[in-house]
Amino acid sequence: MPRLPPTLFWQARRLISPLAPLILPVCRDLETTSNELRWIRDHVKSHPSPIPSKLRIWQLVDKRSNGTPLQYVLGTQPFGSLEILCRKGVLIPRHCTESYTLYLSTLISSSSPSPIKVLDLCTGTGCIPLLLTFLLPSATATAIDTSPISISLAKQNFLHNFSSLPPSSNMTFTQNDIFSPLSLPSSPDILTANPPYISSSLFQSTQTTRSVRHFEPKLALVPGDHLKQKAIEYNCRLEDVFYARILEIAREIAAKRVLLEVAGWEQAVRVVEMIEGKEYGTVGIWKDEVYGATHIVEETQIGRRKIKVIGEGEARAVYLSRI
Amino acid sequence: MFLQTIRPILKPRNPSCFLSPLCSLLQFQFQPLRPISRTNLPPRPKHPPESEIEESFLKGSGPGGQKINKTNSAVQLKHIPTGIVVKSQETRSRSQNRKIARKILAQKLDELYNGEQSRTAIVGDYKKKKAASKAKKSARKYRKLAEEKSAAAAGLTPGGKETISVIEQVEEEEDDLDEEEDVEEGQEDYILQNTHPNKDTS
Numbered sequence: 001m002p003r004l005p006p007t008l009f010w011q012a013r014r015l016i017s018p019l020a021p022l023i024l025p026v027c028r029d030l031e032t033t034s035n036e037l038r039w040i041r042d043h044v045k046s047h048p049s050p051i052p053s054k055l056r057i058w059q060l061v062d063k064r065s066n067g068t069p070l071q072y073v074l075g076t077q078p079f080g081s082l083e084i085l086c087r088k089g090v091l092i093p094r095h096c097t098e099s100y101t102l103y104l105s106t107l108i109s110s111s112s113p114s115p116i117k118v119l120d121l122c123t124g125t126g127c128i129p130l131l132l133t134f135l136l137p138s139a140t141a142t143a144i145d146t147s148p149i150s151i152s153l154a155k156q157n158f159l160h161n162f163s164s165l166p167p168s169s170n171m172t173f174t175q176n177d178i179f180s181p182l183s184l185p186s187s188p189d190i191l192t193a194n195p196p197y198i199s200s201s202l203f204q205s206t207q208t209t210r211s212v213r214h215f216e217p218k219l220a221l222v223p224g225d226h227l228k229q230k231a232i233e234y235n236c237r238l239e240d241v242f243y244a245r246i247l248e249i250a251r252e253i254a255a256k257r258v259l260l261e262v263a264g265w266e267q268a269v270r271v272v273e274m275i276e277g278k279e280y281g282t283v284g285i286w287k288d289e290v291y292g293a294t295h296i297v298e299e300t301q302i303g304r305r306k307i308k309v310i311g312e313g314e315a316r317a318v319y320l321s322r323i
Numbered sequence: 324m325f326l327q328t329i330r331p332i333l334k335p336r337n338p339s340c341f342l343s344p345l346c347s348l349l350q351f352q353f354q355p356l357r358p359i360s361r362t363n364l365p366p367r368p369k370h371p372p373e374s375e376i377e378e379s380f381l382k383g384s385g386p387g388g389q390k391i392n393k394t395n396s397a398v399q400l401k402h403i404p405t406g407i408v409v410k411s412q413e414t415r416s417r418s419q420n421r422k423i424a425r426k427i428l429a430q431k432l433d434e435l436y437n438g439e440q441s442r443t444a445i446v447g448d449y450k451k452k453k454a455a456s457k458a459k460k461s462a463r464k465y466r467k468l469a470e471e472k473s474a475a476a477a478g479l480t481p482g483g484k485e486t487i488s489v490i491e492q493v494e495e496e497e498d499d500l501d502e503e504e505d506v507e508e509g510q511e512d513y514i515l516q517n518t519h520p521n522k523d524t525s
Contacts, residue, residue: 031412032395039394039415070394078396078416095380095396095417096387102418198390208390221389263388288387292378292421316388 001206004028019058022065026211036070037061043074069211080131082161089149091220093127096288096316097194097261101128103291103311104259104319105135108190115140117188119255121178121246122146122195124220126154129171130161132190137166142185143173147219151175178245179230184253191255195242196223197263202239236274239263243271250320251277258320268315272302280320288313359449365442368433370425377401380417381410398424407431 004025012020016034027033040060044053064073071077071086078084079093080102086092108116118141120129129141145151151173158171176182198221202208212221223231227241234244243260250258258280262268268285275283283305290311298309309315370376381397397412398420409431411424433441 027394035412036394069392071392078414078419080418081416091389092392094387094389095393098417194389196389202390209392212390212392216392261388263390289380292380314387 001028001210019061022061026064026067036064039070039074040064067211067214069215072215079127080134082127082130082134082164084125084127084130085153085157085160086125087149087153088215089147089217090153091124091194091216093125096313097128098131099289099291099311100259100261100286100317101131101192102135103286104190104192104257105132106291108136108257116190117185118142118190118192119185119188119253120144121191121193121249122220122242123154123173124150124194126150126157126171126173128192128194130157130165132192133169133171134161134165138168140170141172142188143171144176144178144182144184145173146175146177147217148175150220178242178249179227182249184249187254187256189256191246191250191253191258193242193246193259194261195246196221197239197242197261197267198222199237199239202263237270240267240270240274244274247271247274247276251279254279256322258318260318262315262318265315268318269302271318272305272307275305275320279322282308282319282321282323284308284310284319285315286317286319287311288316290316359445359452364449365440365445367426368429368442370429371402371404371432375403376425376428377403378421381412396420400424400428402428402432405432405435407435 008030009021009024012024012030012033016030017037020030020033020037023036024030024033027036040057044056044060049056060073064070069086069092071092072088075086076083077086077093079098084093116132116136116139118129118132118136118139120126120141120143123129123143123145126143129143133139133141143151143154145154154173158165158173196219198208200222203213203218203222208221223238223241225238228238230245231238231241234241236244243262246260247258249255260271262271265285272283272285285307287309288311295310296312300307300309377400379399379401381395381399387393394415395412396415396417397410398417399408399410401408407428409424409427411420411427413423414420430443434443438444
């Protein structure tokens with residue numbers, strides 16, 4: 001990270017607030033600093049407490065200033081129209097996840113009879129199945145995660161958003177390791193997963209930001225060393241081991257559509273090459289911004305498959321469909 | 324002049340039906356003569372169709388995924404036919420910001436196409452008028468208080484009581500005049516508004 005010039009700190013103090021220089025080193029620029037400070041103030045204003053608000057603002061700014069992600073400081077992150085609770089030990093939902101989930105829902109609602117079965121593996125906060133049940137009325141969702149903290153938070157998130165979800169919405173949360181034998185609903189319409197996909201070398205490099213390395217759970221980011229044996233069995237890299245297993249599950253339960261988040265183009269290509277058989281006729285790679293932003297569609301060839309590449313930014317998800 | 328002469332006959336509520344044949348004769352678009360009030364403002368403008376908008380997510384895009392956690396939720400819209408660019412980073416929610424940005428764009432286009440007849444201009448006028456009348460009233464109140472005070476001070480001298488009552492009477496009369504002025508000013512405004520399109524056509 002480049003060093004911030006001292007004048008920037010003076011500017012922050014003069015233009016924004018005396019509290020601004022405290023969070024400037026983690027926000028890195030004046031615009032973000034002023035936004036985050038405003039959001040902290042708004043949060044304090046909208047959550048009444050007997051503690052004086054000035055003290056609470058100072059406490060939150062202090063917490064943020066040591067690098068804690070804002071989502072952990074405030075305890076929430078907006079995701080589509082929902083508000084997802086965030087807690088230390090569970091991965092924070094990202095904008096790109098929101099973008100491809102919204103886009104996925106537009107594909108489904110335009111071309112399907114009711115009811116829709118959603119299965120989400122490595123669910124974390126439960127953001128993906130929650131948003132899909134919100135957007136697709138009459139959907140039933142099953143969410144699975146290996147971490148008990150995640151599952152309890154996902155359940156809390158379901159209750160937290162209960163009033164905005166359609167009344168008939170039905171969600172099941174199960175704590176289970178996806179490498180162990182599972183009992184899963186058969187032929188779900190959508191199988192989504194945002195599994196750990198960062199290689200341990202990338203995790204240690206500066207490409208992974210400090211706030212992620214220090215504050216977010218490594219379990220949700222990097223496939224653990226205990227999976228090395230599995231990686232050898234599947235004959236793939238350690239960071240791709242979850243995709244190998246999820247594609248296996250997708251074949252077993254005959255999922256109609258599969259959406260897997262990936263780190264970038266190279267990993268997306270490796271995942272596409274992993275797909276066996278001809279069940280999935282349509283294969284696409286979605287980039288960071290697929291929803292809302294100006295739509296760019298390209299076509300490329302990977303192996304024998306023709307791939308539709310949609311969106312702007314880095315490659316973010318691989319989409320398979322039988323339909 | 325014409326309007327001023329017929330003004331006494333006009334009913335305050337819905338004069339347009341009464342005047343419509345005349346208006347069509349004069350090729351004059353008549354707007355209802357109702358005063359601008361909170362309930363009578365023009366509707367909020369609608370945003371242009373999505374096909375005319377180019378949307379981008381500033382800084383929020385670029386390298387992302389699990390390895391980076393960004394709080395930036397800014398949304399930027401560009402209206403292709405006019406080249407107007409608006410940006411919203413008000414909330415942490417990107418979907419909320421998309422709505423806000425569209426609202427701002429609709430407002431900007433309304434201002435561009437309708438000028439003085441746009442919602443923002445009319446709301447601005449209304450607010451200005453309200454503030455002016457409020458200032459006027461408070462000035463009057465404090466002037467009255469000050470006069471009462473000085474009168475009370477003068478009242479200590481013999482024969483003071485009578486002077487106070489006289490001053491109060493005068494003040495009341497002035498108040499009535501002020502109110503009448505208020506009404507007249509208002510009416511002139513409607514007439515100005517109504518004659519405005521007529522001027523354009525002539």
